[in-house]
Amino acid sequence: MARATVYDVSEKAGVSTATVSFTFRRPDKVRPKTRERVLQAAKELEYIPSGSARGLARGSNGALGIYAFDMLIERPQGSGAEDVSVLGEDVPAEPDVLTYPLYVDEVLRGFELECWKHDQGLFLGAAKGRDDHQAVTDIAGRVDGLAIMPSMFNLQLPLELLCKTMPIVLISMDSEKKLPAAHVFCDNRSGMHQLLDHLIDVHQISSLAFVGGFNAEDVSKRYEAFHEYLHERGVESMEWFVDDSVAGSDERLVRLCEAINMGKVPRALVCGTDQTAFEVLQLLEDAGLSVPDDVIVTGFDGILAGRLMKPSLTTVRQPMEAMGRMAARLLDERNGKPWDESVTEVLPVRLIPRESCGCAG
Incomplete structure (x- = not known):
């Protein structure tokens, strides 16, 4: 099924394409009733706003994405270190690296290497808060497939919609609904x-x-x-x-x-x-x-x-690097086509x- 475009939403809602864009990018600039009409049209059309190619013709973006809530933590959780100024910004003087989600780095390395191997671009995405859904829809509009890292907040994401519009790989995540996505686990x-x-x-x-x-x-x-x-x-x-x-x-x-x-x-x-x-x-x-x-x-x-x-x-x-590689390889093989059913890949541990x-x- 072809993805809905900004023009489809514009026509269904009876507004201009600029109004559709403002609804998703600057909702404060759109009247509440108009905004509701646009959002309802987008929901019915299962529209994902594009972050970089709103005016481009349809086709492959030549890039894959990986998304996590905690990938880009600005400073360690619970850090009590005094701040110092670096390039005009305050950062902890002695950050405790053990408070970062270190496993993410190894999964990301594997994903990155596989993208490089298949000449795919790479987009990284991370939410700024638990209700930051725009971050995931923004990156989804830029890529041909998206891997999502585990987080307690992922159940709040529009996963069903995403799985209908593009191939999604859920890393170390299960779903009672058995979403039409690839699930990559360790044993x-x-x-x-x-x-x-x-x-x-x-x-x-x-x-x-x-x-x-x-x-x-x-x-x-x-x-x-x-x-x-x-x-x-x-x-x-x-x-x-x-x-x-x-x-x-x-x-x-x-x-x-x-x-x-x-x-x-x-x-x-x-x-x-x-x-x-x-x-x-x-x-x-x-x-x-x-x-x-x-x-x-x-x-x-x-x-x-x-x-x-x-x-x-x-x-x-x-095998975290292998998990990242597998996620990227599965997405690359789909060439932008969503899965029709749930697929599971389990990797061995030692x-x-x-x-x-x-x-x-």
Whole structure:
């Protein structure tokens, strides 16, 4: 199905093309009743406004896009560093890189390399807030296909509309509605089984707890696999210990703090992501607990920072660069044509034992 143009919306709403453009770019310049008429026409026509080619003939843009809410964080979450002036702008003097979504960099690298391989241009997009839908529709109008990174805010995006108008790849995202898109996952269940087998069989661990909020689908799937497999292995987990706080919030890891104060920290803490593990390691160090002698800590993702930390982090490595490459390759193969049904690609993972569980780094 051909995409609707600004001229189609203009004709259906009975307004000029300039009014349609203003409705999406400068809604404050359009009368409310007129704006409502234009938006209704756009909805009925399933129109996505183009960010760069409103007046160009239809055809391939020769570019792919990747979009995330947290890709372009201007400064670290929760950073207390004093600001310094660089090129006239205030930036943190000593940013804590562990507060950035580091996995995004590796996925993006793979996506970028695959675009380069197939001579595709690349557009990066990121929302400035949870309700910033214009950012995703803006980038969608510039590209022949779009990959979307996971975020708790993605359910608020017009995903159904996007999937009807262009090929969409959802990275580490599932959908109960089974949207006509490509879903690229790592094998969370296999990874959690590998990790728990290692802790139980190699280190003889029988006291474990999962640490991580459920604001990401990957973490939820990892917790489900954690709970189910421990039950299968006949090992009990500390259910109350699950922490559902959000990274960067003032009340992060409250239950872990309570457990430390009560002296009820289990022998092993299985973290939903590497970045959660980094926070846990810092909290345990501040509390005077040694890793791995007092507490074993593990992560999940396998980002580079985990290898460089002291102690180095035991983790499950998901092939993030390969995920980015696959997303770009799937989009390139569609040549701008949306999927008719849901497609799923699952990539393998592997356990990497390191110092934080007592293995050699």
